Amino acid sequence: MGRVQGKVAFITGAARGQxxxxxxxxxxxxxxxxxxxxxxxxxxxxxxxxxxxxLDETARLVEKTGRRIVxxxxxxxxxxxxxxxxxxxxxxxxxxxIVVANAGIAGMKGExxxxxxxxxxxxxxxxxxxxxxxxxxxxxxxxxxxxxxxTAALMxxxxxxxxxxxxxxxxxxxxxxxxxxxxxHFLATHIAPRxxxxxxxxxxxxxxxxxxxxxxxRSFRPDLERPTRADxxxxxxxxxxxxxxxxxxxxxxxxxxxxxxxxxxxxxxTQLRIDGGGYLKWYDFKI
Numbered sequence: 253m254g255r256v257q258g259k260v261a262f263i264t265g266a267a268r269g270q271x272x273x274x275x276x277x278x279x280x281x282x283x284x285x286x287x288x289x290x291x292x293x294x295x296x297x298x299x300x301x302x303x304x305x306x307l308d309e310t311a312r313l314v315e316k317t318g319r320r321i322v323x324x325x326x327x328x329x330x331x332x333x334x335x336x337x338x339x340x341x342x343x344x345x346x347x348x349x350i351v352v353a354n355a356g357i358a359g360m361k362g363e364x365x366x367x368x369x370x371x372x373x374x375x376x377x378x379x380x381x382x383x384x385x386x387x388x389x390x391x392x393x394x395x396x397x398x399x400x401x402x403t404a405a406l407m408x409x410x411x412x413x414x415x416x417x418x419x420x421x422x423x424x425x426x427x428x429x430x431x432x433x434x435x436x437h438f439l440a441t442h443i444a445p446r447x448x449x450x451x452x453x454x455x456x457x458x459x460x461x462x463x464x465x466x467x468x469x470r471s472f473r474p475d476l477e478r479p480t481r482a483d484x485x486x487x488x489x490x491x492x493x494x495x496x497x498x499x500x501x502x503x504x505x506x507x508x509x510x511x512x513x514x515x516x517x518x519x520x521x522t523q524l525r526i527d528g529g530g531y532l533k534w535y536d537f538k539i
Contacts, residue, residue, distance in 0.1 A: 255513040257282030260345045262338055264288045264328050264383050265355030267302035269460035270400065272310045273501035274352050274508050279319040281509060283350065286341030287311065288334065290355070291325045294375075296368040296421070297357050299465035320345060328355045328379030335386040348390040350512045353383040353399040353432075359421025361467040368421030376428035381435060384450075388443075396512050397450040399436050400504075401523065403491060403530040405429035406454060422471065433523060440521035449520035451511050456527035457488050457498035493529025 261278045265271035266287035275285045291304045307323050314321040322344050324337035342348055356376045362368025380399050387397070404426045433452050440450035457463050464481060472487040473479035488497035507526050510516050525531050 253281060255281040255509060255515065256350065259283045259349035259512070260286065260342070260347050261350035261352060261512065262286045262288070262341065262348055262383070262387055263352040263354060264334075264379065265302075265400075266310055266323075267291060267306035268310070269302075269462065270455070270458060270501045270504050271352070271354045272306075272313070273505040274354060275310055275321070276313050276317065277502065277505035277509050278350065278352075278512060279314040279317040279321070281513070282319070283512075284319050284345045285314050285321040286338060286345065286348075287314070287321055287323045288326045288328070288337050288355075290327050294357060294371050296362045296364060296371050297359060298361055298363070298467040299358075299461065301357075302461075328382055329374045331382040331385065334382050338386045338390070342390060348387060349395050351383065351387045351391070351395070351397045352508060352512075353380040353397070355379050355383070356400060356402075356462075358462045358465070358468060359424050360419060360471045362421030365420040369424040372421055372424035373428050376425065377431050377435075380432045384439065391448050393447040394514070394517070395448045396516070397436070397439070397448070398508050398511050399432055399450070399452045401433050401452040401454040402429040403454050403456040403525065403527045405433050406523075406525070406527075406531050406534065408534045419471075437521055437523075444520055449511075449516070451516075451520060451522045451524060453504055453507050453511070454523060454525045454527060455499060455504050456491050456525075456530040458504060459498045459500055463488075463498060491530050491533075492527065493532045496528050499526060499528060 261283045267289035322341040326333040326337040359368040359372035469479040469484035472484045
């Protein structure tokens with residue numbers, strides 16, 4: 253216990269799924285939390301977003317650990333709103349040590365397709381940049397930035413169907429996760445002299461509402477018109493070398509906790525895969 257005792261963490265996409273798991277796990281180890289989420293649907297995305305009630309539940313779970321939490325409904329696509337939410341949290345909690353740029357959406361099968369492209373890029377890439385830019389003025393030596401990437405960013409596209417114009421929302425997801433990974437690489441390089449670290453965690457399929465959704469089922473079972481979870485789940489294992497359909501949010505949270513703590517004080521610029529060996533299925537050995 254106490255691996256991030258006395259620190260304050262800013263987490264986006266915190267109302268449910270991985271974001272909620274990160275908030276609770278960091279709180280269990282002593283951190284206070286600034287938790288932000290949109291809490292409304294995005295029209296081009298084919299599954300429901302989190303709700304205000306979900307964000308309230310995250311707050312309840314954090315408070316149950318004995319830690320403090322400040323919540324805000326804010327869109328990571330809106331840099332000014334994000335800065336306002338963060339600054340209000342810092343006013344109440346006094347400092348900022350950890351940034352978890354986690355908010356993300358899956359645009360697979362999204363319609364209208366061009367809008368799905370824009371919404372995914374604006375959330376998954378621009379939203380990460382907005383989160384980091386809002387946080388940087390408040391960070392000092394020892395701070396840690398962690399962004400949520402995806403195994404999709406690491407795929408060899410020569411092995412994937414990338415037919416031009418097909419499923420723009422899905423392609424946007426791959427592009428945005430690749431671009432945020434490169435962004436964090438360059439960021440880590442140039443904030444290292446300030447002793448501030450930045451890393452990316454790359455989950456494979458993770459058992460959240462994003463994965464357990466009708467558009468994702470159709471992506472994994474394009475042979476069926478209306479696939480169910482039971483239809484799609486056997487196909488989820490195609491992503492991993494280990495015989496699993498997905499990982500649990502807690503598996504990602506434990507990696508986030510490590511990167512947030514002083515245990516990783518000299519680890520920066522890392523692309524950390526929590527992927528059940530997914531990368532091994534796409535690439536040969538490289539140093």
